[in-house]
Amino acid sequence: MEQAWEIAGSLAAYPALADLLGERHRIIANDWQSAGLQALVARLLRRALDLLARVDFSPAALRADLRGERKAPAYLYSASELFDRAADLMAESATLVHENERRWRMFRARVRELQSE
Template identity: 60%
Template sequence: MDETGRQPRRDTTVPMLRAIANLARFHREHEAFYATAPRERAVALQRSSRTMLALADHWAALPPAHPAPLSPFEDADDLTSPAAIQLSGVVFAEGQGEPVEITRLKRELRVMADDSLGTCDWLVSAMQASWDAAAALLDLDEFADLLGERHRIISNDWQAAHLSGLAGRLLRRATETLDRIDFSPEALRADLAGDATAPRRLYSAAELTGHAADLLSDSAGLVHDNERRWRIFRARVASLSSRP
């Protein structure tokens, strides 16, 4: 105690600095993952979107054929797009149903949708807790000039969380759109000979997926913006922690 009978301020500051240092270290390392992973998912989604666009363009440009195949595994030339083969390996075979590559594409979109929504829910909750905890910095003069930096980190992550959630919703809607297309050659040819709704729905699914990819890439950019801010913040914490 000092001459006034009060505990020195450092007695309460030291444990708080330790807690702040711990959070700053692990949150920064955790964010390094989320500054990269969403962009990797965005690239995969862009490939899926381009696959759908390639198929839709192909179907919209060519009239359906009426083949008489000798084998149920012959390639359906009128439905198979060379670009879609290169992008995702999609091949339509005579006498078969939905190509396995289309089934896989829809499954991967559903998984990414669920992952993005899960990330959103977790990160929104974490940022609310971080926002509340950051209020303790208001009474620490040593952080008076870094309040903006710390709260910018939180707001960037919060915004990234909501972008992830919106991307997940877009991907769910894309899969719901794809589920309304019968991808069997027989059904596709009947559709293309009539109202041709399949390519139009496929264009919409591609646009939804492409927009989700853009949002995930933007979310990674927001998290990446925190790197320098964390470095400054951690340097301050380390400097204060090393004081005698």
Template identity: 85%
Template sequence: MPEDETRRTPPDPLLRVIDNLARFHREHEKYYAQAPLRQAAELQARSRALKSLADRWSEAEAGGRSEAEADGRTPAIGFAGAEDLNAPGLVAESGILFMEGEGEPAELRRLRRDVGTIAEDTGQSGAWLAGAMEEAWEIAGSLAAHPALADLLGERHRIIADDWQSAGLQTLVARLLRRALDLLARVDFAPAALRADLAGERDAPRYLYAASELLDRAADLMAESAMLVHGNERRWRVFRARVRALRSEHG
């Protein structure tokens, strides 16, 4: 290689580091281009469940016992389904079943627990990614000293910018999910408490609608985050091809 070209090309140890980062970060991003889409679908399913309950509780008359039980023809049975609280079709879809003499359905507790887990994981991922992009930004700036990579610096910085934006979306998703859980915590899901609410102000369905809307927005942002990361696939491929070509020139 001519001496002037040697000065223009990064030294091989640096190229090895850049190649390593490009290879493994590209593989890492393949995962994060898919995983948020699965989580978004899960959040949408949970949002539908909350809306179904809110729809039911917005219209149902507070009751409790069936007509047969009410007129004495049939004795009250524990663990019987609550006619006035269960939403049509929701039991089969989500497993959420309100039963007489019981408290909050186990499936509803699990829903809230799962949303909390997603919020925690997403918040941690967003914080980690933001920190990683701080460091990547500085490294990418140092590559400007090597003219052989100059025409790819736009691609590299675009990758960082998109990942940084994805990190911000993940942080916002975590906030939305935590606030949705705060709203759900305002509702007492025991059948007796729900019936008292249905006979009064009907606050429960309003809280459920609001929480479901936050879950919907979180799901949208998770999908947007995945799209940003997925859009980097070709940029990584082009960038790494150039780095490998330069390494081959080093021989």
């Protein structure tokens, strides 16, 4: 995205694209933000799996836990919170990517126009 950002800056030299430079930079910003969200999603999912690994899911162990300290439900609840947040962030990421579709169509159409001249 650093490279895309630099290239988009160099497009300022082309007056025919001046009105779409904001769109091009918005595409890059959305992609950058989406990538950051995906990295956070990965961290949340790994941590949720770490929490689930602390639970012995054998029937005997779960019964013993229910009769005792009840740690399994606490780990399951915390893992579900992390999965829930990861799902929310995935939806935010998908929205950012979806917002780029119209912007890309506009930008590509202009570039094709200029190439055919």
